[in-house]
Amino acid sequence: MNTPLVSCSNCMTPLMGDVFNRSDLTPCPACGRLLQVEIFPALFRRIEAGREGEAVIEETESSCFYHPQKKAVLPCDACGRFLCALCDCEVSGRHLCPACIEIGVTKGKMQNLENHRTLYDSLALTLAIVPTLLVFGACFTIFTSPLAIYLAIRHWNTPTSIVRRTKARHVLAIVFGVTTLAGWIAYVVFMRYTVTHSTPVRR
Amino acid sequence: MPTETKKYRRMPGTGMGYALRSTLWLGEDHLLSIRSSGYSEDYKRFYFGDIQAIVIRQTQTGRIINGVLSAFAVVSLMAALTTSAGVNIFWYIVTGVFVSFLLLNTLLGPTCVTHLRTAVQSEDLQSLRRLHRARKVLARMRPLIARAQGQLSPAEIPARMTELAKPPVQSTPAATTATAPDAHAAAPTTATQPSAPQSQ
Numbered sequence: 001m002n003t004p005l006v007s008c009s010n011c012m013t014p015l016m017g018d019v020f021n022r023s024d025l026t027p028c029p030a031c032g033r034l035l036q037v038e039i040f041p042a043l044f045r046r047i048e049a050g051r052e053g054e055a056v057i058e059e060t061e062s063s064c065f066y067h068p069q070k071k072a073v074l075p076c077d078a079c080g081r082f083l084c085a086l087c088d089c090e091v092s093g094r095h096l097c098p099a100c101i102e103i104g105v106t107k108g109k110m111q112n113l114e115n116h117r118t119l120y121d122s123l124a125l126t127l128a129i130v131p132t133l134l135v136f137g138a139c140f141t142i143f144t145s146p147l148a149i150y151l152a153i154r155h156w157n158t159p160t161s162i163v164r165r166t167k168a169r170h171v172l173a174i175v176f177g178v179t180t181l182a183g184w185i186a187y188v189v190f191m192r193y194t195v196t197h198s199t200p201v202r203r
Numbered sequence: 204m205p206t207e208t209k210k211y212r213r214m215p216g217t218g219m220g221y222a223l224r225s226t227l228w229l230g231e232d233h234l235l236s237i238r239s240s241g242y243s244e245d246y247k248r249f250y251f252g253d254i255q256a257i258v259i260r261q262t263q264t265g266r267i268i269n270g271v272l273s274a275f276a277v278v279s280l281m282a283a284l285t286t287s288a289g290v291n292i293f294w295y296i297v298t299g300v301f302v303s304f305l306l307l308n309t310l311l312g313p314t315c316v317t318h319l320r321t322a323v324q325s326e327d328l329q330s331l332r333r334l335h336r337a338r339k340v341l342a343r344m345r346p347l348i349a350r351a352q353g354q355l356s357p358a359e360i361p362a363r364m365t366e367l368a369k370p371p372v373q374s375t376p377a378a379t380t381a382t383a384p385d386a387h388a389a390a391p392t393t394a395t396q397p398s399a400p401q402s403q
Contacts, residue, residue, distance in 0.1 A: 004367050004368075005364070005367060005368060006255075006256045006258065006320065008258075008260070009258050009260045009316060009318045010260055014368070016364055016365075016368065017361075018361070020357075020360050020364070021355065021357055021360065025259075025261060028260075033260055033261065034260070034261040035258060035259065035260050035261075036258075036259040036338065036341070037256060037257075037258050037259075038256060038257045038258075038341060038345070039255065039256045039355065039360065040254055040255060040256065040348050040349075040352050040355060041352040041353050041354075041355050042252065042253060042254060042255045042321075042322070042352050043255040043256055043367070044363050044366075044367060047322060112248070114246060115245060115246050115247070116243065116244070116245050116246070117243065117244050117246075118242065118243045119239075119241070119242050119243060119244065122241055122242055123242050126241075126242075161237075161239075161244055162211070162235070162237070162244070162246060163211045163213075163228050163235070163237065
């Protein structure tokens with residue numbers, strides 16, 4: 001942020017005076033747009049400078065795993081390595097080292113640091129249903145249905161949305177996919193039966 | 204590392220823009236903003252302890268939409284009144300559709316834009332485009348933020364804002380010297396415990 005002050009979201013004029021924390025809408029002193037501005041104590045909190053690790057003075061002192069010249073202040077809550085103040089990252093009340101955070105993010109084990117998820121269940125369900133609804137899409141279902149079943153089974157345990165927990169889309173994708181495939185098999189069998197059992201035309 | 208599980212509660216409002224659907228969810232200690240394309244989701248977390256300000260600004264968008272819908276409704280009603288029987292049924296249906304949207308837009312109330320500010324960003328909360336919803340969400344968040352940060356009495360706001368407006372005192376170069384960045388770059392990135400170079 002360039003300015004520590006709160007500004008009007010329309011004219012960008014820094015707001016002062018009695019526009020803050022009012023229960024009703026107040027006009028912006030500069031542009032007159034109606035605003036409700038709620039400020040909190042964090043606005044006045046000073047941002048502390050990043051901590052540096054203290055240098056090891058005596059050889060008997062424990063040192064940081066990553067910076068052997070720095071004094072260790074605590075162990076990592078996940079791997080137990082000794083960390084200096086610089087390497088200590090506090091995440092949700094736990095003190096972790098940068099390597100454990102990276103592993104946690106990569107493996108999706110730290111939900112608080114996740115910023116993206118692919119919804120394979122929605123993808124599978126779309127592949128199972130949408131082509132059947134299209135005019136010429138039905139002929140593609142011979143390809144999309146197995147793909148939908150594969151995606152639903154392959155990503156059965158992959159975390160879906162961070163706020164949605166059910167497996168309903170997986171189940172629906174499998175049901176629709178299997179039904180469509182069964183329809184295709186029935187069609188092929190029927191066509192084969194019709195061709196082989198059709199009576200020859202006599203002249 | 205154990206999996207952290209958090210329960211989220213849905214906040215009012217849904218925002219649509221550029222094929223992305225925006226929603227807000229209330230977590231234990233943060234507000235979660237989700238932008239979903241239907242096949243992927245992007246998350247942003249705003250911890251209650253970090254929220255500096257919420258700015259709601261009323262906009263004229265709702266009135267403009269009402270004006271446009273009214274104009275279309277009047278035109279289609281005129282068409283219904285002037286066309287012959289049979290054809291006018293179509294125009295009455297069109298008028299009904301426009302009037303329905305007009306009523307819906309009026310019932311949803313005035314429009315607004317909502318910005319949430321932290322120390323490092325100002326985020327436009329796209330799901331809060333209606334004034335009453337934005338104020339409802341603000342009312343739900345206020346006690347949670349107060350629990351995380353403490354209360355700010357109205358009497359102390361002017362003095363603290365004046366203090367904040369003053370230019371910051373320049374700190375000495377020695378106090379702001381950062382640690383060499385290559386010290387961290389040299390750190391290993393795997394969790395496998397190599398031979399410890401220190402006395403642990």
